[in-house]
Every structure is written in C-alpha cells, then in structure tokens.
C-alpha cells in the first residue's frame with residue numbers, strides 16, 4: 174500500500190492511498206480522513222460512496238466533510254467508484270464501466286472479471302482500513318446518487334456490517350430507471366429477477382422485519398435535474414410505507430444534484446452517523 178497524498182486538515186489529516194485490490198484484481202485509490210482523535214484511540218468509520226463519473230477525489234475536495242468528521246472523531250473513507258486500469262473493461266458512455274461500478278458484483282462478461290465493488294466495499298476495504306489505520310469496526314455508510322444507491326443496497330444486504338446509513342439524491346429503484354436498467358443489463362444480464370437483490374426498493378420489500386433496523390436517512394433536492402427520471406424517491410417511500418421500514422426522507426426546495434447540495438447537509442449526516450457509531 175502506498176500513500177499518494179497527505180494534507181493537514183482541521184487538526185487531522187486527509188490522505189489518499191493506492192493499493193492492490195484482490196476483489197477487483199486491479200490497483201485502487203481511496204481517500205481517508207483521519208481526525209486528531211485517531212492519534213490516541215480507534216475511531217469509528219464512515220464509508221462514503223460517490224456517484225457516476227467520480228473518483229476518490231470528488232468527495233474529499235468538494236463536500237467539506239472534514240470539518241464535521243474532526244468535530245465528531247469519525248474517520249471518513251472515500252473509495253473510487255469502479256475498478257480502474259487499461260485491463261479493466263470500459264464503455265464510451267459515462268454511466269457504464271469505469272466510474273460507474275454501481276457497487277454490485279457483476280455476473281456477465283466482460284464486466285465480471287473485475288467489477289466486484291460490493292465485495293470490495295463491504296469486505297476488503299474495511300479489512301484493510303481496520304488493519305492499517307487506528308479504525309474500529311464500528312461502521313456507517315453513505316453516498317450520493319449511484320453511491321446513494323450503493324449505500325442503501327449495501328446496508329440493506331449487510332445489516333450486521335453497518336450501524337447507520339444515509340444517502341443524498343440516491344437512485345432508489347435502479348431496476349425501474351434508465352441509469353439502472355442499462356447498467357444492470359450489462360453487469361447482471363437480462364433476467365430481471367437477478368436485479369432484485371441490487372435494488373434498494375426491492376430489498377426493503379424483501380427484508381424481514383427486525384426490531385433494530387436503522388432508519389434510512391435520505392436527503393433529496395427538489396430542483397435536482399435527475400429527480401423525475403433517474404432518482405424517483407417516491408418509489409422508496411412507497412416500499413417503506415408498505416412494509417413499515419423506517420425512512421426519514423427530507424425534500425429540500427431549490428437544491429440540485431451537485432456537491433453544493435451535499436456540502437449543505439453533510440454536517441447533519443455526519444452528526445447522524447456519529448450518534449449511531451457512539452452506541
């Protein structure tokens with residue numbers, strides 16, 4: 174593992190590391206913010222999943238999360254959004270291939286050779302972070318758009334791995350919108366039954382009721398250019414209403430799909446996660 178960036182930030186340090194991923198069979202980069210508290214004690218970790226076209230850089234340079242992570246003593250890990258490199262399958266379009274891994278394990282060629290972002294985020298990356306940094310195994314997960322879909326799906330599929338989950342402008346029902354339909358067709362094939370276990374709204378319907386399910390905290394801008402076509406939060410709202418799944422969906426007038434929206438509310442999300450991670 175190799176450190177490629179380090180910057181003092183709010184009393185802690187923002188770093189970028191590169192390592193060889195076994196799950197993805199390629200070199201990967203991730204950002205990690207280590208608050209000053211991590212010099213003395215193991216700190217809980219928030220995993221952030223970015224959206225289409227992003228690398229590990231977008232969140233760490235645009236969201237302004239470090240101020241709040243420093244305040245709450247939370248480590249924030251921001252991985253890249255897909256496997257990378259010349260040997261990794263790619264597409265011309267921005268919403269498939271590199272930069273568009275959709276946080277799933279692909280089953281269809283040519284994608285299945287490297288696109289195993291679920292296993293990377295849920296298993297390999299926490300193992301590495303908890304071994305190499307002063308990080309505890311108390312984990313939370315959040316993300317934006319494609320990464321919001323990833324955060325919801327990974328938390329719903331792996332309830333024992335995360336103490337809390339939140340999302341900004343998530344794709345809540347990828348099996349029903351163009352971004353998800355084209356990606357799932359490529360990565361998972363034509364059989365829509367195979368898509369269900371990667372769709373947050375479907376998972377809400379199929380997840381057995383448990384007493385301690387963490388609330389799904391979702392923030393959505395009402396001026397988001399993708400709201401009606403790709404995000405459709407009303408589909409998650411309906412699934413949660415039907416099954417009694419706890420959802421806190423907050424709609425914000427005037428906010429679009431950009432990092433200006435994320436920067437406006439990331440402090441509240443980190444406070445939400447910090448409260449769950451303290452217990």
Ligand SMILES: N[C@@H](CCC(=O)N[C@@H](CSC=O)C(=O)NCC(=O)O)C(=O)O
Nearest residue numbers: 224225226227231267317318319320432
């Ligand atoms: N057509 C756009 C689409 C790319 C885009 O809007 N990406 C968002 C995430 S969208 C859903 O996952 C993003 O986070 N962009 C990076 C940023 O720093 O804003 C395009 O290609 O420009």
